[in-house]
Amino acid sequence: MQNASRRKFLGLCLGGLGMAGAVAGAYSVLSYLAPLSDEGTGGKISFSVTEIPPNGAKFFDFRGTTGVVIRKQSGELVALSAICTHLGCIVQWEQDKQDFLCPCHGGRYNSDGSVISGPPPRPLEKLAINITNGIVTVG
Amino acid sequence: MSPLKSIYHWLDARIGVGELVEKRLTGYLLPRSINAWYSLGSVLLVIFALQVITGILLLVYYVPDAEKAFKSVSSIMNDVPFGWLIRMCHAVGSNMMVAVLMLHMLSVLFMGSYKSPRELNWVTGFILFNLVLGISLTGYLLPWSQLSFWATTVATNSAGAIPVIGKYLVEFLRGGKLVGPPTLGRFFSVHVALLPLLIGAFIGGHLFLLERIGVSTPPFGLKETKNTWQGDRFRYDAHPGGIPFFPNYMLQDLTSILIYLAIFFCVVFFTPYIFFPPTAFVPADPYKTPAHIKPEWYFLANYQTLKVFPNELLGLLVQGVVMTFLALFPFIDRGRERHPFKRPLFLACFISGIILYIAMAIWGHYS
Structure with a gap:
């Protein structure tokens, strides 16, 4: 009886260790595969105002998607996704x-x-x- | 009936799980005198699996382009969460794989397990050893560091000593006259596709032979240690009255695997840069040769042998002869005796061979 309970205890310890190792391994691998965040720049993007042509647009990568800044005929700058x-x-x-056209x-x-x-x-x-x-700073 | 038992019965009725377990696990008997050295094969299987898993994970971020490779590896190490862990496991694992493979081969030699009818087990194992050296060499270039670049330059240059075809062989290996972007493309495809497939196939062949012929009996603690197989017809080497593979020997396998993992993670966490000289952290510069470029520890003896002989061709020839001798060893050593202490000539060569290899490696390191 004593042997059986000792064996059960050791088995539980070994199983617990194995489970902890598996969880640690799975956490590392999932963190490794998760998309990288843009924490370094606070998710903001900056560039010179001269990069936006008159009546034109500048596209850029923004927080993992694409953003655009346009210069309207009035000279006003508008930032949109x-x-x-x-x-x-x-x-x-x-x-x-x-105006904007979606080619799809x-x-x-x-x-x-x-x-x-x-x-x-939606807009x-x-x-x-x-x-x-x-x-120009967007974000 | 519990859900687990229900699943078991469902599978048993369809594919005969019970019979499979009886035949391959609980009824698969091994010699009573089997020792821990026999578990190194299982350790190697675990190492290979870990190398495949970490290698696939590295492929998620690694860019096989000479302009971007070093940056992508730096990014894996510094930016990707746990990237350092995945890369260190892969790099340390490759070194450990060579070391454990050497121990596995030495134990097979010492216990005479390569002798008939297991010549093919030895030959497939020896081919696997060479494939593992090849996958280590090709992987060495991929980080595109100064170390990678110049170690590959030196390694591929050695092939130039072969008469007539040497010059063409070097160019073929490099994909050009010098190591460059085409070399990276070649080594990358060989490292991630060709060699893993070949290694997987040879592991399959090696295990098939082990299963088909049966496990050898260690020569220790027996009155009769001579090989009894007559060589006339096929005979499965059964071990009536032996210990079952499951659970008895699987426990030994697990113990050896856990001891290996303990050593492996000690290296990964406490001395991760043991296999990384400072040149491994500088991007490759084809115009600046660093001083004292040395190959990996397992090639140091070969490197020093090339330096010892006045002629590079002679150095290559000597190594070629030694490797051929080792590959064909079961066909050369045809004696029936398996106990190492009853084979004094073998034992003398075995010990002096190990000492010579270590001495040449140390000499190569400090030369």
Whole structure:
């Protein structure tokens, strides 16, 4: 009886150790495979205001997706997410029409990101923008 | 009936799990005098599995491009969570695999387990040893550090001493006249695809032979230690009255695996850079040869042999002869006696061979 309980105790210890090792291994591997975060820059992106052409747009990687800053005819700068709210394609800036076109299914947005036509259910997400000393900071 | 028992019965009715367990585990009998050295094969299987798993994980972030390889490895080490752990396990594991494989081969030699009818077990094992050296050599280049670059330059350059084809062979290995981006592409594909497949296939063959012929009996503690197989027809080496593989010997396998893992993780956590000289942390520069480039410890004896002989071809020839002799050893040593203490010539060669190998490696390290 004493032997049986000792064996059970040792078995439980060994099983516990094995389980702890498996959990530690699984945690390491899952952390290794998890997408990397942008903590280093606080998720913000900066560039010179001169990189945005008149009436044009600048696309950039933003928090793992794509953002865009456009310069409207009035000179105002607008920052938006470039992800179409329909099925997630990247919209394109049409300089001559001053609107966004999603080439996937023909969705159109105006320069403020509001839906003009097509299937998109929501406007483009607006991003915070700040211009200081000729440097544009988005996010 | 408990859910586990229900699953067991469901499987047993379809694929005969009970019979399989009886035949391959509880009814698979091993010699009563079997010792811990026989478990090194299982340790090697675990090491190979760990190398495959960590290798696949490294492929998630590694970029096989000469411009980006070093940066991607640095990123794995510094930016990716637990990337250092995965890479260190892979790098330390490759060294440990060579070391354990050497111990496995030495134990097989010492106990005369290579003798007939197990010549093919030895030959497949010897091929596996060479494939493991090859996968270690090709993996060495991938971080694209100064160490990787120049160690590969020296290693591939040795092939140039072979008469007539040497020059072409070097260019073929490198994919150009010098080590460069084409070499990385070649070594990468060989390291992650060709050699793992070959090693897997030879492990399968090695295990098939072990299963088909049966486990050898250690020559210790027996009155009769001579080989009794006559060589006339196939005979499975059964061990009636022996110990079952499960649970008895599997416990020994598990003990050896856990001892190995304890040593392995001690190296990974406490001396992770034991296999990394300072040049391993500098990106490759084809215009700047670092001083004192040395190969990995398991190639140091070969490196020193090349230096000892005045002619590089002679050095290569001597190594070729030694390797051929070892590969064909079961066909050369045809004596029936298996006990090492009853084979004085073998024992003298065995001990002096080990001493010579270690001495050459130490000399190579300090030369």
